[in-house]
Amino acid sequence: MPNFKAKIIKELTLPFEKDGVSFLFKAENTNITLIFTQVLEQSFFLQIKKEKNTFIIKTDKHSKPSKIGYLQKALKVFKENFCEGILNEAFGLKNNALVEQTPLIVKDFEELLVRLEKEEKIYIEIGFGSGRHLLFKAKQNPEILMLGVEIYTPALTQVAKLAKAHNLNNILLVQSDARLLLSVLKTKSIEKIFLHFPVPWEDKPHRRVISEAFCKECARVLRGEFELRTDSFEYFDFTLKEFLIFSKPQFLLKKNENLEISSKYEDRWKKQEKDIYDLIVWGLDMPEQNQGEEKFDFANLYLNANQIKAFWQRFEKKSIKSKDYFLSFRNLYESEKGFILKCAFGAFNAPSHAYILLGKKTKFLFKNPLKTQENLKALEELKHKIEQFS
CATH class of the missing domain: 3.30.310 (TATA-Binding Protein)
Structure with a gap:
């Protein structure tokens, strides 16, 4: 930096x-x-x-x-x-300059959503790694945007270079946790979601991409299918059970199916004569809540300097943890504009951070947080805590 x-x-x-x-x-x-x-x-x-x-x-x-x-x-x-x-x-850049310069890599969700608006059909691949499957699908389907989601910078830069070398203009890459990405996408905006050979986390299942919340987000954003491919029967079985929360899901199950393209991990598993499992899911009910339409603001919330100091004395450096969200009070700064509160909040696996100006008009500095369910619950809790001192 x-x-x-x-x-x-x-x-x-x-x-x-x-x-x-x-x-x-x-x-x-x-x-x-x-x-x-x-x-x-x-x-x-x-x-x-x-x-x-x-x-x-x-x-x-x-x-x-x-x-x-x-x-x-x-x-x-x-x-x-x-x-x-x-x-x-x-002052030099530490990351590969391609991350900043190429239009194939998007780091900002607002820019991403604008670019997705004009796309008629979108496929998502979560954790694309070396990009073999992503690039193959892009070549096969030039009319479909292949949106790759990855958290590791080397994978992003490598696949961006390969896409550029092969003149593939229907690829877009985003550095994000897939669970966070899904929460900001529009309802029924995605044709397919691929999750191939995810880390099984057999000793730490809470770290898996798959969860009840993830399945509900898939149901909300998907027009078509979700496809899991894994060498772990336990992960395959776990995913199947998670999708059974829906009333009438439809499944296609396969074992040791040869695809036209295989990842380096799949090549390794086949050499070891491991079984490969496919789970394809569709026909998912819509969840009751549409996250993208929910709102939050600090309307009519006013604190004077003494109230803010009393609030900070009560919550300085403290955290509140619920079943599916957290709220952490990180720092308080004083300025001529008023007091500025720094908070971390939202989902445990994808925390958000915000600076909030407290005073005559309480508001977010910089961008408003993403409207995920976890963020909204945490911010409602924050508003409730502040109101106790107003």
Whole structure:
């Protein structure tokens, strides 16, 4: 992550604007100073942290801009105008530049949803790994968008390069937890979902992609089929049982079926003479709730400074855990705009983070959180806690 170290931070006279970068106000607590920064259409925090006799200046990781160049420009302007005694700087990109430059990789859900709007047919592959199956399907079906979901950067960059080399324009890749991705997709917007050779997590089943909540999201977003391919009979059986929560699911079960393309893992399992299981599911009932249509806001929620301090005294650094969501109070910062609360919340496997401005008008800084069920439940709990002091 781009950053630099300095011996001295000059007096911060804000707002300050230069070369298209605006530093609008600061927010502080005993350990950290945040600088609210704008570069063109994006807003984010620069973070100043003191360690011994050194200041470290970098981006706040939970508000960082999607374009790394914006951050680099902001750091450069801040360094040249507010810092002395520069000890070192690291403004270079650590990740493969392809992640930032190629249109095949999308990191922002808002951009992803805009790009999906114009697509008539979409297939999703979860955890595409080396990309053999994803690329094969893209070649077979040029009229269908192949949306690949992966959490590992090397897999994203490798498959993006291969797609570019083969002139495949119907591939889009997103770095995300698949469970989080499904929660933001529109109802009945996906033709097929492929999950091939997922990690079975036999000792930690709670870490599996498959769960009751995942199956319900599949039912909501799918127009067609879900397809599991695995060498683990236990995972195959577990998935079958999870989909039996629906009233009239339809299944096609296969064993040791040879596909036109196989992954490197499948090649390995076949050499070891392991059985391969396929489970294809369709005909799933719609869940009762449509997450995408739910709303949340902090309307009519007002706290004065004394109420905010009392609230923080009660909940500082504390966490609330429920069966399917959590809420954690991370930090409180004071600024001329009011107090800023930093929280983590939502699903245990895919936490969200937000900065919330408390005061005459309570609101989210930066983007509103995704409207997943876990996020909505956690935010309702947060609102309830704040209301106790208003």
